[in-house]
């Protein structure tokens with residue numbers, strides 16, 4: 001096994017929404033799984049506005065496990081993506097692991113995944129639930145389709161973009177601001193800030209949910225589809241939306257300009273009137289459309305830049321959190 005010096009500090013981030021009954025086994029599994037982890041680690045649990053006992057039980061568990069267990073309570077239910085973002089913002093580790101709090105992912109996979117990420121020198125190691133234990137029609141089939149589509153559009157060939165169990169270099173994931181249901185397509189966003197060959201995947205274990213229910217039904221699936229479209233758009237044109245809108249604008253501008261030039265020749269060189277020609281209206285229309293597209297492109301470009309520079313801030317969503325000053329790293333004996 002490698003020495004702690006080779007294992008940079010790790011922050012484990014777990015978003016939790018109404019998972020009260022899963023908490024105790026989860027804490028036990030995380031501590032068992034990381035018992036021999038050859039490096040310092042901390043655990044950040046985000047209570048995403050649960051109305052059940054999750055928040056109170058978390059605090060009780062922090063008393064018993066110690067200050068390497070940090071808690072963030074959001075003011076209301078903001079969704080898994082926002083909860084993950086809050087955890088990522090709080091993470092101090094050079095590496096960040098994310099996973100679900102319902103024990104569908106196995107925390108015992110983390111040390112092996114970290115070692116693999118370091119050995120392969122990756123920025124993101126994506127878990128692959130090869131034997132996924134979820135409903136076939138509602139979850140497995142839509143996610144297969146989504147995975148195929150993402151792979152096709154992005155050229156990034158991963159089997160399971162949506163698996164929450166992932167290891168990141170924190171410099172890379174902190175570069176990205178997540179919103180909507182974007183946690184499902186994180187590799188797509190990561191590919192926007194690193195080289196595709198620095199994103200890898202590795203098989204992980206997957207279990208059926210133990211207690212409680214999945215928070216995702218058919219209505220969230222629709223939102224996911226819309227976010228998928230945004231992710232496509234981002235990856236194709238996101239870096240330079242000005243190029244996308246601008247090139248449509250330039251095509252219209254060129255066509256309109258040619259028609260205008262033709263009409264000017266007809267009028268001034270050939271001396272014929274052009275008064276009632278439909279071509280004149282078409283030319284004017286094309287030029288106006290061109291200006292519209294180009295300005296839309298400039299606006300989109302400004303917006304993307306502002307979004308990425310400022311990012312969605314999560315701190316105002318926090319109702320309560322354990323004092324970051326008392327946070328400590330856990331080091332295996």
Ligand code: UDP
Pocket residue numbers: 014015016017018019048077078079080081083099100101102104213214215216
């Ligand atoms: N989750 C969350 N906020 C939400 C919905 C879910 O923090 O609004 C958490 C949830 O507690 C779990 C993880 O996100 O730890 C995955 O949720 P779930 O198990 O419902 O999703 P599935 O496994 O069915 O995709």
Ligand code: MG
Pocket residue numbers: 100102104209214
């Ligand atoms: Mg689950």
